[in-house]
Amino acid sequence: MAKGVWIVAEQRDGALRKVSFELASTARKLADQLGEEVGAVLCGSGVEAMAAELAKYGVDKVYVADNAALEPYTTDAHATAVAKIVKENDPAILFLGASAQGKDLSASLVGKLATGMATDCTDVKIADGKLCAVRPMYAGKCFGEIVIDTFPQMASLRPNVFPIVECAKAGEVVKFDAGLGEAKTKVAEVLKEAAGKIDVAEANVIVSGGRGMKGPEGYAILEELAGLLGAAVGASRAAVDAGWRPQADQVGQTGKVVSPNLYIACGISGAIQHLAGMSSSKYIVAINKDAEAPIFARADYGIVDDLFKVVPALTQEVKKLLA
Numbered sequence: 001m002a003k004g005v006w007i008v009a010e011q012r013d014g015a016l017r018k019v020s021f022e023l024a025s026t027a028r029k030l031a032d033q034l035g036e037e038v039g040a041v042l043c044g045s046g047v048e049a050m051a052a053e054l055a056k057y058g059v060d061k062v063y064v065a066d067n068a069a070l071e072p073y074t075t076d077a078h079a080t081a082v083a084k085i086v087k088e089n090d091p092a093i094l095f096l097g098a099s100a101q102g103k104d105l106s107a108s109l110v111g112k113l114a115t116g117m118a119t120d121c122t123d124v125k126i127a128d129g130k131l132c133a134v135r136p137m138y139a140g141k142c143f144g145e146i147v148i149d150t151f152p153q154m155a156s157l158r159p160n161v162f163p164i165v166e167c168a169k170a171g172e173v174v175k176f177d178a179g180l181g182e183a184k185t186k187v188a189e190v191l192k193e194a195a196g197k198i199d200v201a202e203a204n205v206i207v208s209g210g211r212g213m214k215g216p217e218g219y220a221i222l223e224e225l226a227g228l229l230g231a232a233v234g235a236s237r238a239a240v241d242a243g244w245r246p247q248a249d250q251v252g253q254t255g256k257v258v259s260p261n262l263y264i265a266c267g268i269s270g271a272i273q274h275l276a277g278m279s280s281s282k283y284i285v286a287i288n289k290d291a292e293a294p295i296f297a298r299a300d301y302g303i304v305d306d307l308f309k310v311v312p313a314l315t316q317e318v319k320k321l322l323a
Ligand SMILES: Cc1cc2nc3c(=O)[nH]c(=O)nc-3n(C[C@H](O)[C@H](O)[C@H](O)COP(=O)(O)OP(=O)(O)OC[C@H]3O[C@@H](n4cnc5c(N)ncnc54)[C@H](O)[C@@H]3O)c2cc1C
Pocket: 209, 210, 211, 212, 213, 235, 236, 237, 238, 239, 250, 251, 252, 253, 254, 255, 256, 266, 267, 268, 269, 270, 271, 272, 273, 274, 277, 287, 288, 289, 290, 293, 305, 306, 307, 308
């Protein structure tokens, strides 16, 4: 019988990603309710040293595939390795991050494991001994509860939504052979973001700009504020389509889904497709000169004024606080 709550841990450049700790903490909570163990699959090259860190977040057993062919990440190698160890151990539940890598991997994995999956979940619970995954539907207009009848019950969890809880465990490390055949894909080149740039999908604070920024140069005031707050700079699709910002910064239905603690929307009207990507932010501040802009219906705090006056004034206040 399928047993255990498992996660697929994510690592990059020699460090575990924050989402891995969110997955581990969530898995621990559910495993305690079921009276079962937490397992984690960790794939890559030179990753064994990271396994101990996962135990701090409640993982009982870390299954490590350490193989040069697993670095850099490719869908086929990672899906082959994860599917192999999952089939051998038959966990009841398998969580991945709804991150770029998690989304990519889960699509292939769900096929290899011939099971069902709930994507981009904002809550998970146990109901009648089964996983009940909660996810936004219709661009966030309502929430659906998904119960999967096949095993493992797979779900991807939205980054930054689930709390990280430390819980020291003496986790066991189990090495396994990834079972890789001849590589089907080869990474030709990895294009990296500029050093120090914070990815909107992982940021705790986002300062985002839309068409109201008037042009690419308008973002200088957002960059300054973001720099002080340790924030990422996001953008609406209108700004990306106009070529003012890179696509990687786009927040929304066809961009990234973000859940920071603080989202400051500047000159963004609040179209449903934008809200779909940021409405699970903990606090939303909107700055817009139009008091009727729909963003104010979702905002916790709103400032109706010209952003070119408000943002520099905010920046000055933050500077005073930091002085
Ligand atoms: C299939 C589909 C997918 C989409 N996906 C996305 C997506 O992923 N992300 C996304 O963002 N959009 C997406 N869109 C587009 C979306 O519908 C909107 O067109 C877009 O979000 C509008 O961007 P905006 O708010 O920057 O621009 P606008 O709607 O033009 O709003 C600009 C706002 O700036 C305010 N403003 C102007 N000047 C100032 C100033 N000086 N001070 C203060 N406020 C000012 C205005 O009052 C206005 O409210 C999608 C659309 C479709 C059809």
